[in-house]
Amino acid sequence: MVSRRFAVGRRCSMDTFPPFSRLRWSPVRRRRGCVPAHDPLRRPAGRVEPQLDYLAMTSNWTVPGEAVSPVRHPEAPAPGESIPAHWHGCFGCRGTGDGGLGLDVRAGEGAEVTGEIVVDPAFEGGPGVIHGGVLSSVFDEVMGFSAKLLALEVVTAHLEVDFRSPVPVRSALTVRARVDGVLGRKLYASAEVYVNGAAAPAGSARALFITIDQAVHFRDLVGNSTRI
Ligand SMILES: CCCCCCCC/C=C\CCCCCCCC(=O)SCCNC(=O)CCNC(=O)[C@H](O)C(C)(C)COP(=O)(O)OP(=O)(O)OC[C@H]1O[C@@H](n2cnc3c(N)ncnc32)[C@H](O)[C@@H]1OP(=O)(O)O
Known part of the structure; x- marks a missing residue:
């Protein structure tokens, strides 16, 4: 046939x-x-x-001029300290043994964080490389953690990713992320991912996070969770 x-x-x-x-x-x-x-x-x-210029295939997302610089919370984890999970049921916070990403996110200076992850073979998309959606989740999670240095509770409103080069499974990724600006409830963040300590990023991301009150935001949703 x-x-x-x-x-x-x-x-x-x-x-x-x-x-x-x-x-x-x-x-x-x-x-x-x-x-x-x-x-x-x-x-x-x-x-x-x-005529696509490969380097022009990057975001035109900009932080508004009125946005102010992020202010680190005095009780934020010290640079180098691990940032605790925001919710044990979170796919981004759980270990790979529990079906999660297995991310370790540490505080940096100012509003910067660094996430480390070894790409589990279960995250494969194309043969031998990470699934783009999984890499997007990694970016989402690490950028979201930068809000924790400001002691803010946030959810993602907008996320965009540029995939510059393939990311092999089993490679060690370093994601550097930071809050670039704050405007009312809006937090503008950006990040880059580096494979096995390479100098050039294999991808980059930008996101808009919105501050929420967790108790209110998830009040009618928490009942859906299987991890209470
Ligand atoms: C994974 C769960 C995480 C839980 C986090 C708990 C806290 C823990 C603390 C720290 C964690 C850090 C780690 C987390 C990392 C992962 C985060 C995720 O993946 S979250 C899951 C995906 N995201 C959603 O499910 C949101 C769904 N969307 C919504 O619920 C609403 O749309 C929400 C809350 C984002 C905004 O709704 P409104 O009604 O509260 O507010 P409005 O007025 O619509 O928007 C506020 C401002 O933002 C702009 N805005 C909203 N969405 C926009 C967009 N897509 N693009 C541009 N602007 C947007 C609006 O134009 C408005 O701007 P103007 O103040 O008027 O200037």
């Missing part, structure tokens, strides 16, 4: 093996007539392709 996805060309045994999927659109397979029905290399005639 010829699969619908590869109806254009001959069926190849390689189609069923994900590690070889990068060969799907190779010139060799194209010559053999073995290309998928939705070949991304087949451009509609006359269409002008955008």
Whole structure:
């Protein structure tokens, strides 16, 4: 039976093996007539392709000029100290043995924090690399922890991530995050992730957090939890 996805060309045994999927659109397979029905290399005639500048694929998110500098709470954990979990049921705070991310987040200077995590193979997305959604969660969590240095309770209203290079499973990640500015209930944060101590970041993120009163915000939701 010829699969619908590869109806254009001959069926190849390689189609069923994900590690070889990068060969799907190779010139060799194209010559053999073995290309998928939705070949991304087949451009509609006359269409002008955008000239994407890879480095321009970063955020245009800016901290408003009226925002003020974050003020560290006098009782915030000292630089180098671990920041305690905000909720034992949180996926970001739990250990990998309990189905969580296994993050260790430590206070830095000012409103900066550093998160450390070894990418568990369970977090795989593409072959051998972390799932982008998991990396987004790592960014979300570490940036959120920077609010704890201001002793604020926050939830994420907006999160954006730039994935610059693949992040291998089992690699050790260092995430540096900070609150860049505060405007009323709004906290603007940013972060970068470094793989195995590399000098250049493999990705970056920005987020808007909104301060809440936990007791009020989760009052009608806490009943859904299985971890009380
Ligand atoms: C994982 C759970 C974490 C629990 C944390 C407990 C505290 C622990 C302390 C520290 C932890 C640090 C670690 C946590 C890290 C992980 C955090 C997460 O992943 S949280 C889960 C995902 N996020 C949600 O589920 C929010 C769902 N959204 C909402 O509940 C509401 O939309 C909320 C609270 C964000 C805002 O609703 P409103 O009614 O209170 O306030 P309005 O007036 O709508 O917004 C306030 C201001 O923010 C702007 N705003 C809101 N959303 C925006 C957006 N998406 N983009 C731009 N601006 C936005 C608005 O325009 C407004 O601005 P103007 O004051 O008028 O200037």
